[in-house]
Amino acid sequence: MSQNGNYDFLVLGQGLAGSLLAWRLLRRGRRVLVMDDGHRTAASLVAAGLINPLAGMRFNHSPHVRHWLEAVERIYGELEEAAGRPFLHWQPMVRLFRSPEQVRFYERKAALAENRWLFGARFPPEGSGEPVHAPHGGFFQKRTGHLDLPALLAFLSGWLEEQGALRREAVDHARLAVTPEGVRYGELEAAHLVCCEGYRGMDNPWFGHLPFAPDKGEFLVLERGPGAGDTDLPHAIVNSAHWLLPHADGRYRLGSTHDHRHLDQAPTAEGRKKLEEGMQKLLLHPDALRLHDHQAGVRPATSDRQPFLGTHPDHPRLHLFNGFGAHGSISIPWYSERMAAWLLDGEPLPENADIRRFRQ
Numbered sequence: 001m002s003q004n005g006n007y008d009f010l011v012l013g014q015g016l017a018g019s020l021l022a023w024r025l026l027r028r029g030r031r032v033l034v035m036d037d038g039h040r041t042a043a044s045l046v047a048a049g050l051i052n053p054l055a056g057m058r059f060n061h062s063p064h065v066r067h068w069l070e071a072v073e074r075i076y077g078e079l080e081e082a083a084g085r086p087f088l089h090w091q092p093m094v095r096l097f098r099s100p101e102q103v104r105f106y107e108r109k110a111a112l113a114e115n116r117w118l119f120g121a122r123f124p125p126e127g128s129g130e131p132v133h134a135p136h137g138g139f140f141q142k143r144t145g146h147l148d149l150p151a152l153l154a155f156l157s158g159w160l161e162e163q164g165a166l167r168r169e170a171v172d173h174a175r176l177a178v179t180p181e182g183v184r185y186g187e188l189e190a191a192h193l194v195c196c197e198g199y200r201g202m203d204n205p206w207f208g209h210l211p212f213a214p215d216k217g218e219f220l221v222l223e224r225g226p227g228a229g230d231t232d233l234p235h236a237i238v239n240s241a242h243w244l245l246p247h248a249d250g251r252y253r254l255g256s257t258h259d260h261r262h263l264d265q266a267p268t269a270e271g272r273k274k275l276e277e278g279m280q281k282l283l284l285h286p287d288a289l290r291l292h293d294h295q296a297g298v299r300p301a302t303s304d305r306q307p308f309l310g311t312h313p314d315h316p317r318l319h320l321f322n323g324f325g326a327h328g329s330i331s332i333p334w335y336s337e338r339m340a341a342w343l344l345d346g347e348p349l350p351e352n353a354d355i356r357r358f359r360q
């Protein structure tokens with residue numbers, strides 16, 4: 001904690017990115033202040049928190065995926081120990097093929113010896129063992145689960161507050177003075193500023209020119225209806241055109257939509273209709289579930305689907321840690337370690353994430 005308004009790092013944004021980076025910096029003995037506007041636009045508060053190493057139609061994975069999963073265990077483990085409660089829930093995932101073409105992607109990827117730790121056995125049409133429609137069959141995926149993000153963020157808010165390291169305030173960029181020695185914001189002074197504003201990063205005067213590609217998503221929170229009795233509902237995460245997540249709180253999350261035009265947190269009738277239609281196609285007994293809540297948020301995605309890490313070319317005290325798109329829960333732990341190593345030890349950033357890739 002700083003006694004006099006002087007900090008080593010100001011971190012702007014207390015979503016998962018700002019929180020985990022602050023956690024690392026504080027644990028390495030730095031004086032840190034996180035500023036957040038009360039999670040006004042936080043994707044982290046509405047994210048389902050799926051941990052899924054094989055994203056997308058083609059079952060591709062990042063070359064860093066092993067490091068990601070190691071850091072997931074390490075950092076969420078540290079946080080669980082500090083909080084005395086679990087946040088990370090490993091859960092099986094049943095992946096349903098959407099088309100014969102997708103079966104071919106599976107066959108190609110699953111045949112590689114180096115992929116066997118992620119790809120489980122294949123099952124025939126309607127053979128998943130879960131109460132879902134699976135006309136093309138599918139496979140069992142490994143190393144999947146979900147992170148209880150709202151609970152984790154609530155814990156981290158409280159923990160940061162106890163350290164005197166959190167201020168709830170909307171930061172006005174026009175009032176931030178950047179100097180060769182650091183940054184000033186009113187009475188606050190810091191040697192470095194790290195910007196972690198999620199999709200609002202596109203309004204950041206120093207980094208907003210980077211190719212952000214924000215992506216609004218909606219999902220439904222469902223619960224067993226009064227007449228559902230013991231109707232069979234999925235026990236595993238089911239992932240197809242839509243996904244259904246049996247959550248640690250006993251409810252089910254069903255997601256999600258994609259919209260690059262309407263960038264706000266408002267759930268829409270159109271989004272709900274799409275998701276309900278998806279649920280009808282996915283589940284054998286959709287009527288056993290009733291709506292509990294409908295939420296929306298904006299993913300801080302980027303045009304090349306890689307995060308934005310690095311330092312401003314003209315302002316060596318100004319840094320960016322953003323752009324985690326739809327995969328923050330699985331990737332932010334490792335990238336927060338890489339970012340801390342860059343800031344504190346000058347270790348190189350992963351090339352795929354370094355914002356110097358956009359230099360002309």
Ligand SMILES: Cc1cc2nc3c(=O)[nH]c(=O)nc-3n(C[C@H](O)[C@H](O)[C@H](O)COP(=O)(O)OP(=O)(O)OC[C@H]3O[C@@H](n4cnc5c(N)ncnc54)[C@H](O)[C@@H]3O)c2cc1C
Nearest residue numbers: 013015016017037040041043044047050171198217328329
């Ligand atoms: C519907 C939906 C479903 C998702 N599902 C998953 C999933 O299943 N698995 C997964 O891994 N990821 C998922 N994601 C993505 C995940 O939410 C993000 O990757 C991650 O949460 C991004 O964290 P962040 O800290 O970068 O951004 P955010 O969580 O958006 O945090 C940014 C913070 O900065 C604050 N802020 C911004 N500007 C200012 C300012 N000027 N002053 C003060 N504070 C400011 C914001 O209010 C916010 O609190 C989903 C996202 C959405 C929207």
